Amino acid sequence: MSPAERPATGTQTPTDPISFMVEQTTRSMQAGWNLTKHMLGVDKAKTSQSPRDEVYRDGKATLWHYRCDNVTLGPPVLLTPSLVSRAFILDLQPGNSLVEHLIGRGFDVYMIDWGEPDEADAANTLETYTHDMLPRAVRTIDELHNGSGVTLFGYCFGGILTLLYAASHPHDPIVNLVQLATPVDFTHMPSAMMIAGSNGIDPEHVIDQTGNVPASAVRGSFTLLTPTADLATIAGFFEKVHDDRFLGNYQAMTSWTRDHVPFPGGVFRQTVDLFQERNAIATNALVLDGEPIDLNDITVPFLNILGEKDHIVPAASTEPLAALVGSADASELRLEAGHVGMIIGSGATKRHMPVISDWIADRSRKLA
Amino acid sequence: MKPLWKQVFDRVEQTTGPALADFTASNHFAEILKVGLKISNDMTKQTEALSRQWLHAWNLPAAGDVAYLKNQIGSLETEVRALRRTIEQAEITTTAPAPAIPLRTVSAKAKPTKPSSRKPQSKRTPKTTATTAKPAKKSTPTKKSKPTKAVKAS
Numbered sequence: 201m202s203p204a205e206r207p208a209t210g211t212q213t214p215t216d217p218i219s220f221m222v223e224q225t226t227r228s229m230q231a232g233w234n235l236t237k238h239m240l241g242v243d244k245a246k247t248s249q250s251p252r253d254e255v256y257r258d259g260k261a262t263l264w265h266y267r268c269d270n271v272t273l274g275p276p277v278l279l280t281p282s283l284v285s286r287a288f289i290l291d292l293q294p295g296n297s298l299v300e301h302l303i304g305r306g307f308d309v310y311m312i313d314w315g316e317p318d319e320a321d322a323a324n325t326l327e328t329y330t331h332d333m334l335p336r337a338v339r340t341i342d343e344l345h346n347g348s349g350v351t352l353f354g355y356c357f358g359g360i361l362t363l364l365y366a367a368s369h370p371h372d373p374i375v376n377l378v379q380l381a382t383p384v385d386f387t388h389m390p391s392a393m394m395i396a397g398s399n400g401i402d403p404e405h406v407i408d409q410t411g412n413v414p415a416s417a418v419r420g421s422f423t424l425l426t427p428t429a430d431l432a433t434i435a436g437f438f439e440k441v442h443d444d445r446f447l448g449n450y451q452a453m454t455s456w457t458r459d460h461v462p463f464p465g466g467v468f469r470q471t472v473d474l475f476q477e478r479n480a481i482a483t484n485a486l487v488l489d490g491e492p493i494d495l496n497d498i499t500v501p502f503l504n505i506l507g508e509k510d511h512i513v514p515a516a517s518t519e520p521l522a523a524l525v526g527s528a529d530a531s532e533l534r535l536e537a538g539h540v541g542m543i544i545g546s547g548a549t550k551r552h553m554p555v556i557s558d559w560i561a562d563r564s565r566k567l568a
Numbered sequence: 569m570k571p572l573w574k575q576v577f578d579r580v581e582q583t584t585g586p587a588l589a590d591f592t593a594s595n596h597f598a599e600i601l602k603v604g605l606k607i608s609n610d611m612t613k614q615t616e617a618l619s620r621q622w623l624h625a626w627n628l629p630a631a632g633d634v635a636y637l638k639n640q641i642g643s644l645e646t647e648v649r650a651l652r653r654t655i656e657q658a659e660i661t662t663t664a665p666a667p668a669i670p671l672r673t674v675s676a677k678a679k680p681t682k683p684s685s686r687k688p689q690s691k692r693t694p695k696t697t698a699t700t701a702k703p704a705k706k707s708t709p710t711k712k713s714k715p716t717k718a719v720k721a722s
Contacts, residue, residue, distance in 0.1 A: 259645055318638060319638030319642060320638045320639070321642055322642055323646055392593050395598055401598065401602045401605055405602075405605045409616065409631065410635055411642075425592075435578075435581075439571065
């Protein structure tokens with residue numbers, strides 16, 4: 201057999217028995233070495249690597265500013281992650297980070313990290329975030345940038361917060377609003393995520409002695425959606441553990457998926473009552489702090505991003521959003537991706553992020 | 569090519585995965601979970617009550633005491649935030665310039681114009697836009713039928 205006729209190396213099995221044995225032995229040794237490193241926690245993939253500075257702390261929340269030497273576009277972007285997971289998903293790893301992409305595109309990037317709630321945050325309500333913490337962050341950034349305004353970017357439950365904040369504070373300096381995987385129509389949410397409520401489990405039974413929904417329960421609710429997902433992840437790990445790059449990605453990703461944070465009890469009660477029971481956002485019947493919230497009050501340029509393969513926040517639950525807001529410039533971006541795949545992975549880096557940052561750039565101004 | 573064990577695993581997972589997901593989404597499972605959580609909560613409460621009694625007998629604080637104190641701190645933080653908001657609102661009211669008086673010649677006997685009192689606004693207004701009037705709301709409720717631009721990922 202001529203070299204040209206030989207099958208390519210890599211995933212295909214070499215026909216030469218000696219080459220095959222050598223390859224298998226090398227692979228097994230590499231797998232053993234990687235497995236040992238993984239078990240001992242040596243050379244673990246580091247997350248949240250973009251250099252940043254703390255602007256201020258407010259309770260458990262921290263406003264971070266990412267360093268950028270070449271800011272060419274304004275206004276700055278404020279990223280708002282979910283309340284139930286760690287914020288570093290938006291800055292997972294170098295080469296796999298929304299923060300890094302936005303900085304590379306020329307934006308000044310801020311992120312509000314909600315931190316890990318404890319007993320002191322048990323009484324936090326939606327208003328704590330939408331009427332106090334987010335307004336403070338937006339106004340601080342606006343003042344730091346001489347009244348340039350802010351592009352607000354909300355992800356998952358963070359999207360609910362940015363949405364309700366923008367609707368309840370129409371005069372705040374929000375220039376653009378980007379919503380990623382934001383549920384609004386809770387009738388389309390998976391039943392495993394809606395297990396608490398009048399027809400199911402008493403919400404008080406989910407809240408522990410700290411007054412919050414424990415992180416284990418938050419993780420459990422995601423596990424119920426795809427009960428075999430954890431096993432499949434472990435099987436995939438053993439299949440590809442010999443690959444250094446895979447190991448790095450696996451460690452970074454699992455450090456996020458297995459590390460949820462407690463959900464403040466006050467917000468959880470409101471979520472069950474207002475969103476699950478009354479579907480108040482979709483029906484425009486939401487009242488916060490005694491005032492009705494009308495999404496039609498959002499008039500800034502608006503982008504709703506949804507994942508067609510999202511099993512946590514199905515596309516149907518977020519689809520109505522662009523039509524509910526009052527923006528004349530309301531767009532919808534449908535991605536062939538799941539909840540996390542929209543912002544993490546090679547597909548996100550190559551295809552999704554450029555479209556998102558282009559949309560923001562088109563509605564930003566070039567800085568001198 | 570995937571190793572044999574992974575092929576077998578995938579086949580089993582593809583068969584059992586959806587069935588398990590259907591089960592966890594069912595009312596039957598919710599009922600089981602409901603009972604399980606109730607029992608778990610009752611047991612936790614009883615255990616905590618016992619350990620609290622024991623710790624208090626030794627004059628030691630129990631986890632519940634610490635949780636109570638932290639809840640109190642949380643309530644205080646909430647009050648501080650509410651106060652901060654009140655102060656911010658008060659600052660807006662006091663720092664906002666008086667409404668512009670049309671330039672006109674006034675006689676010495678004319679009474680000075682009183683600045684009109686500001687009505688509280690229904691939507692929250694930041695410092696920077698304190699004097700900006702709220703834009704008029706859209707009169708026609710066309711939000712349901714409003715066409716939205718579709719952005720396509722390349």
